[in-house]
Amino acid sequence: MRLNKMSNKETAIAKKKETIKELLIRKQTDIKQLLPTHINIDRFIKSALLAVARNDKLQKCTKESVFTGVVNAAELGLDFTPAKGHAYLIPYGDQATFMPGYRGLIDLAKRSGTIAKIEAHIVHENDKFILEYGLEPKLIHKPIIKGDTGEIIGAYAIAWFKGEDPQYEFMTKKQLDGIRKRAKTDTIWKSDEGEMCRKTPVRRLFKYLPCSPDLEKALEYDNHIAGVIDAPEDNGLSRTENLANLIITNPTPTDVDAKTGEVIESPDTSKETEPMTNPKTSGMINSICSKEYALDPEQTLKLISAIIKHDITKMKQLTLKEVEWVTETLNHRETIDGFLAEINSQKQ
Known part of the structure; x- marks a missing residue:
């Protein structure tokens, strides 16, 4: 009972x-x-x-x-x-x-009214794929419709602006796998690998596009579950504010060879202009370093010093050409991993 x-x-x-x-x-x-x-x-x-x-x-x-x-x-x-x-x-x-799914992010981006269209595609090893950077960038992709497509070798996203040239972002399979490894859970990667391969370059492309408040909020939700922004904030400041005191000078006594990364001494140092702050540029660099590589401001300055081959941790000065070199280098994961390994070895 x-x-x-x-x-x-x-x-x-x-x-x-x-x-x-x-x-x-x-x-x-x-x-x-x-x-x-x-x-x-x-x-x-x-x-x-x-x-x-x-x-x-x-x-x-x-x-x-x-x-x-x-x-x-x-x-x-x-x-x-x-x-x-x-x-x-x-x-x-x-x-x-x-x-948010990548189509959801695209929908939010198009609501802003400045973007006409965004596409994302996966590249397989048997596709015809041409990617060129420089003054005349080129991206040509002719996928295999029938037969063996081969393994995934990368993915890219393209955004068409109203009245402007399109902008694109390509990521290798190794870069995609790196994002997957840092994710808090790979459930969605297992069930929808194609979805996530397309979404990852879309998300990276948004770093260079105008973002509405809703899109920024969606990216924030996505970053947390993707494990992209796990590093704590410093001194209560946002990541884009931490390097706001980075100084951009034009010109300065030094320049950087875009091909070799070597520092070139300028023959005339008398024409150096007064340094000017550029929060937009420093914010962009810091944002990439924190989101893509989980670096704090001190680590970011050390990385930049390694890239341009001279110490800026105290003076915090960059030439405009150095800014271009740094931002371009930050897009190459393997190169950055090499710099970070070198920095870590110096600590030991």
């Missing part, structure tokens, strides 16, 4: 436990207020519930974390419809986390 009473009590407690579906329906009015007018609340809730139903690991996550992820997506006007690929709920232990 006692066992029956305990069983009845457990049943009563179980009945009181609110399911994810019940929670979302109860909070439907609040969620609707966050959604843009073009998104139907019923379809949005249905897409979220379908995402949970299709993933056993999500069903084991706390309903509070699922709700938070749904709210994050609603704020950005992105739903979880699989065919759209705009948003995902990613399980991480017992916590569900919202992650």
Whole structure:
């Protein structure tokens, strides 16, 4: 008899436990207020519930974390419809986390009105692929439609601006794998490798594009789950502020050979101009170093010193040509890894 009473009590407690579906329906009015007018609340809730139903690991996550992820997506006007690929709920232990898909990021970018179109593609080893940098950059990709495509060797993204030339970003397979290894969870990489290969250069391309507040927020969500921005902030300042005192001079007594990286002494040092601060440039360099390489400001200055082959940790001065050299070098992961290894060896 006692066992029956305990069983009845457990049943009563179980009945009181609110399911994810019940929670979302109860909070439907609040969620609707966050959604843009073009998104139907019923379809949005249905897409979220379908995402949970299709993933056993999500069903084991706390309903509070699922709700938070749904709210994050609603704020950005992105739903979880699989065919759209705009948003995902990613399980991480017992916590569900919202992650925007690359098509969701593209949708947010196009809403700004300055970007006409963005495309992302995967390059296979048997494709015809030509990539050239310089004064006349070129990107030609003719994929294999039939037959063996071969292994993935990289991926790229292109953005077309209204009234301006397009801009593109290419990443090798090794660079893509590096991002994957730093991710907090590789669940989405296992289930949707193609999606993530396309998304990664799209995300990197956004460093050079105008970003709306919604897009910046989406990238922030994405960076956290991708493990891109895990380093703590310094002195309470944002990453783009930490190198705001980096000085840009033009010209200065030294120059840098773009091919060899060697420092070239200028024959005339009498025409040096007064140094001027350039927070935009220093912010861009620091942003790349923190996001792509998880470096703090001190480490960034050491890396820049290694790249331009003279110490700037005290004077914090760069010529405009050195800025160009640094920003170009930062795009080559293997080269930077070599510099970082050299810096770390000097500590030992």
